[in-house]
Amino acid sequence: MSRPSSKSSSKSDLISCSDTLVDPKSAIINGNKCPSQLLKLDEDEVDRMQLKNDLVKLAFEGEFNLPFDYNDLSEGKILDVGCGGGSWCIDLSQKYPAIEVIGVDSDDIFPAQRNLPNNCQLLVCDVLEDNGLSIFPDASFDVIHIRFMVLTFTTEQYSQVITDCWRLLKPGGYIEILETDLTIYSPGPVTMKLNGEMLEMAKSRGMNPCTQANELEKLVPKEAINPQIKYRSIPVGLWGGRIGVLLKDDINYMLRKLQPAICEHVQKSEQDKQAFEQDIITVAREMEQYHSFSNFHFYTAQKPLKKLNNPNSNSNSNTSSANIVQNY
Numbered sequence: 371m372s373r374p375s376s377k378s379s380s381k382s383d384l385i386s387c388s389d390t391l392v393d394p395k396s397a398i399i400n401g402n403k404c405p406s407q408l409l410k411l412d413e414d415e416v417d418r419m420q421l422k423n424d425l426v427k428l429a430f431e432g433e434f435n436l437p438f439d440y441n442d443l444s445e446g447k448i449l450d451v452g453c454g455g456g457s458w459c460i461d462l463s464q465k466y467p468a469i470e471v472i473g474v475d476s477d478d479i480f481p482a483q484r485n486l487p488n489n490c491q492l493l494v495c496d497v498l499e500d501n502g503l504s505i506f507p508d509a510s511f512d513v514i515h516i517r518f519m520v521l522t523f524t525t526e527q528y529s530q531v532i533t534d535c536w537r538l539l540k541p542g543g544y545i546e547i548l549e550t551d552l553t554i555y556s557p558g559p560v561t562m563k564l565n566g567e568m569l570e571m572a573k574s575r576g577m578n579p580c581t582q583a584n585e586l587e588k589l590v591p592k593e594a595i596n597p598q599i600k601y602r603s604i605p606v607g608l609w610g611g612r613i614g615v616l617l618k619d620d621i622n623y624m625l626r627k628l629q630p631a632i633c634e635h636v637q638k639s640e641q642d643k644q645a646f647e648q649d650i651i652t653v654a655r656e657m658e659q660y661h662s663f664s665n666f667h668f669y670t671a672q673k674p675l676k677k678l679n680n681p682n683s684n685s686n687s688n689t690s691s692a693n694i695v696q697n698y
Contacts, residue, residue: 463490558656594671607657
């Protein structure tokens with residue numbers, strides 16, 4: 371079934387969902403740190419992160435891969451930025467016991483170290499702090515993995531984090547980024563309304579998830595080589611099977627958790643607030659009726675083995691060198 375690209379959708383066709391949003395009263399924009407998260411890192415949030423990890427494995431296993439076998443990385447080191455509860459790190463370290471996997475997050479929501487594989491380490495590290503990723507030496511990782519951070523970082527912050535990660539990559543190493551553009555396509559009218567409210571709130575805090583997810587290549591330094599860009603559309607709702615149900619549940623969770631901030635930002639009336647539960651029921655029905663879906667974007671690039679002769683050359687602008695695949 372043919373699906374439209376996210377690059378051609380208008381704002382009125384959107385519904386947004388996210389992994390993190392800043393507190394509306396303490397947000398700092400223009401590249402400064404957003405000091406407080408709206409989604410508190412409680413047990414429910416840890417469970418949701420695990421389900422999101424299950425969704426990614428189910429939807430993309432064997433599809434979005436780096437161009438090498440982890441088994442060939444003898445004593446390789448992998449870094450996961452924004453690892454949450456560490457699900458991705460634990461899975462990777464169990465599958466490849468010969469590599470070392472390190473995950474970092476600003477909050478300690480990790481399992482006890484004794485319950486982790488011997489080759490897995492999860493650390494508290496706020497990558498937005500001045501000394502953030504400087505705890506690691508330059509050129510110390512073979513792969514750096516980042517996903518679902520478009521509503522954790524502003525565009526400026528995301529670019530700075532990627533720059534820091536690039537410094538930590540070994541020559542020849544790879545960076546990989548997986549994002550959703552936080553957009554539900556083919557929405558019904560109520561879905562469209564909730565989308566507009568959420569996007570408005572996010573943009574007022576210096577975040578533009580649609581633009582960031584669609585332009586991941588602009589975050590990476592110009593010297594990057596062998597870029598690979600892919601995206602895939604995922605169904606939302608029962609009509610999409612287990613994958614669709616997982617994504618629907620994730621969106622519903624987001625909508626409920628984000629309602630206080632949305633209500634404050636758009637100044638909802640008491641009547642509108644009371645109608646929210648019915649809106650959620652309507653959104654679930656519209657997902658089935660309109661066959662809603664969402665796009666996930668994947669980007670990888672390699673750090674050159676040595677500096678390019680022309681520092682101003684931009685490999686990302688050379689589409690002939692990129693493997694661009696669109697999956698529907």
